[in-house]
Amino acid sequence: MTQDIPEPILVKAIEALIQESAFLPAVAEIRSRAEALYKSAQGEEPPDAGRGWGEVVREISRTGYYGNPKIRDPTAAEVVRRMGWKEICSSPADETGVLRGQFMKMYAMMQESGREERHNRALLQDGKVKGFIASLSGSMALEGGKG
Numbered sequence: 001m002t003q004d005i006p007e008p009i010l011v012k013a014i015e016a017l018i019q020e021s022a023f024l025p026a027v028a029e030i031r032s033r034a035e036a037l038y039k040s041a042q043g044e045e046p047p048d049a050g051r052g053w054g055e056v057v058r059e060i061s062r063t064g065y066y067g068n069p070k071i072r073d074p075t076a077a078e079v080v081r082r083m084g085w086k087e088i089c090s091s092p093a094d095e096t097g098v099l100r101g102q103f104m105k106m107y108a109m110m111q112e113s114g115r116e117e118r119h120n121r122a123l124l125q126d127g128k129v130k131g132f133i134a135s136l137s138g139s140m141a142l143e144g145g146k147g
Contacts, residue, residue: 049107052076
């Protein structure tokens with residue numbers, strides 16, 4: 001389950017997890033840590049809601065209500081798109097804390113759904129599950145007991 005991870009990264013990920021936990025790490029934890037190490041070695045910073053909010057605040061000052069914000073963090077940019085740039089800019093100053101909280105919550109939800117989507121795509125990559133479901137041709141439905 002880890003054969004696709006280069007050995008030096010795999011070893012470092014396992015060593016780090018063993019030092020941090022009283023229990024042996026699960027494969028999912030090893031894979032997650034290895035991915036984080038790989039990205040860190042490439043100079044990528046992990047997505048962070050606080051940093052994303054900082055970008056939004058900077059863009060409010062830079063571009064204002066009528067401007068076109070340039071937000072590098074793709075998750076933060078999508079949250080802004082969903083919340084609405086003009087709505088964010090026109091929020092009363094005394095409600096900034098509420099707006100920040102909404103942003104942070106939405107950011108976390110989008111990160112989680114993105115992770116789930118990536119995992120599902122990886123699991124479905126070989127086409128076996130899709131083929132099986134297609135072969136059912138509507139004889140079985142999993143949503144709400146309809147079928």
